[in-house]
């Protein structure tokens with residue numbers, strides 16, 4: 001049973017005990033219900049304290065039960081809360097550290113609540129596409145007032161207990177206990193043991209001087225901010241019900257809204273992203289207790305676009321970095337860019353001036369490899385040429401201390417080959433950051449053939465420390481993300497060949513929810529990068545079909561925003577993408593030369609050809625073991641490529657569409673003579689799952 005029971009004098013103490021955060025799984029709920037029964041049956045017990053063992057009161061639902069029948073099995077959370085309310089002896093929640101979601105709802109079902117300062121209090125259900133479903137939307141407004149409660153419920157963000165306890169008129173906490181919480185709770189229990197009637201949150205009135213106008217305002221603002229997600233507006237409706245209806249009727253509204261949201265694709269996508277994020281850290285042959293190397297100081301080679309951004313991550317986390325370049329002016333430029341970035345944050349009020357200085361004080365620079373000898377890890381971010389990488393890694397092998405981790409930020413080169421330049425390939429790993437490296441959440445951690453397990457574990461831990469979403473990738477061309485995006489770009493090219501304009505493709509994809517369509521993205525990143533890669537790639541694989549449109553664009557010198565023209569025209573100093581007659585002409589001539597009569601292509605076809613091209617390559621990546629699981633691919637796309645969160649990532653989206661339907665669409669695309677039948681051959685894993693009626697999930 002996941003709750004302890006003991007009697008201390010006249011008080012029964014029920015202590016939730018389900019590490020790590022006392023999730024309210026079935027055994028824990030049963031433990032509370034049984035503890036309550038025992039306490040009520042014991043004539044010596046006059047009051048009941050409910051508290052949490054370890055590092056939380058309760059973090060809410062047990063995510064291990066997500067989607068399983070156990071999550072709803074009796075006693076469910078609503079029944080437990082009703083039993084606490086109905087108790088003839090006073091129940092007191094003693095809250096420390098964390099009371100979130102169901103944990104807070106449980107506390108709200110008690111007659112009294114005492115709390116330690118510093119506890120994080122939240123109803124975060126909105127973050128997984130839901131509203132609180134065990135009375136949170138009806139009870140929180142009764143103790144905090146409509147506006148404070150709605151802010152917490154719509155944002156899902158935690159608020160510190162001492163702030164809530166100090167809010168005027170609040171009835172959430174009866175006492176803020178500095179010092180020993182249990183001693184304070186027992187004393188409080190003794191004080192209230194004989195007080196009758198027992199106070200119930202449900203009996204409190206919800207008052208607002210101008211409720212209708214306030215909720216209309218809330219609908220407008222929340223609706224505008226939560227475009228693709230239904231849950232935030234439902235939070236408003238549920239809280240509005242608390243103000244308008246009797247408690248039990250409000251509870252019914254909450255229940256209906258909760259169950260309605262549960263089956264939406266958006267909720268499914270958000271829950272998927274939530275569990276997928278946690279799954280990324282699990283590496284089957286590298287258990288969580290794998291010893292890690294101590295990383296106290298880092299070195300970064302190259303102070304360019306990536307080197308500077310990478311460095312900032314570690315300075316932000318309080319780790320010293322020494323940056324090495326070939327020439328002083330390159331170092332100076334690198335440091336100036338870092339300063340500029342921090343100064344912009346200071347100006348916006350996002351960073352305190354003294355913090356900025358502390359971070360800069362952690363940065364040192366050098367032109368001399370000897371200065372790297374005491375670094376525990378080095379990350380190389382020099383030019384993307386094997387010859388340059390070879391020289392750098394041979395030198396690092398000579399100067400770095402034994403056991404230091406040698407990482408490369410290469411985006412396209414073979415990490416095993418790079419490891420082979422050293423006599424310590426077990427210490428070499430890929431750390432593929434995304435640009436801007438100080439902003440983007442994604443870090444692909446590239447596990448080489450010989451990378452030692454403790455090196456992988458160390459880098460995953462370090463990635464967490466710098467707040468990245470780390471996804472393990474095996475070695476292959478482009479790793480997970482770029483290998484997939486190549487197929488997406490090829491397909492985008494075929495769409496132009498057939499009659500689409502860049503703007504039409506971008507708009508369709510952006511309507512689907514992508515942050516940016518492929519052509520606007522190309523203009524931002526620089527079309528010349530893909531051009532260089534294609535020259536190499538299609539020399540190696542001459543049989544691979546691709547559209548020549550992007551090459552023709554580059555031959556016109558239209559590299560994108562940096563040259564003031566790309567797929568679109570740009571006005572100097574502005575980033576607005578303006579459809580270009582030069583590009584339209586170029587595309588028309590290209591089609592005429594190929595004898596193509598352009599056809600009108602629907603938004604639906606555009607989106608599905610692009611997204612399913614990701615899915616098919618993703619399936620190959622899982623099958624080959626490059627990605628550990630399909631959900632890792634979703635995390636790569638959600639955190640590194642602007643894939644719409646409400647779709648859950650390409651693999652999750654494919655599951656939602658149904659893999660049978662995905663394969664059927666691919667067959668239709670393959671039959672199009674302007675497309676590429678080879679391209680649309682379903683990956684074996686995809687074909688198998690579709691035939692079995694199975695999913696990637």
Ligand SMILES: NC(=O)c1ccc[n+]([C@@H]2O[C@H](COP(=O)([O-])OP(=O)(O)OC[C@H]3O[C@@H](n4cnc5c(N)ncnc54)[C@H](O)[C@@H]3O)[C@@H](O)[C@H]2O)c1
Pocket residue numbers: 301302303304305306307324325326330380381382383384385388391392409410411412432433434435
């Ligand atoms: N730019 C991106 O979006 C991006 C994204 C992911 C990975 N990468 C990879 O990161 C690496 C760096 O890319 P970047 O965009 O920062 O390039 P960059 O040209 O902006 O910077 C490279 C820096 O390395 C320095 N350098 C070159 N050779 C060196 C040497 N032998 N010793 C020390 N310094 C040297 C250069 O002076 C330059 O400042 C490449 O491998 C690239 O493929 C880039």
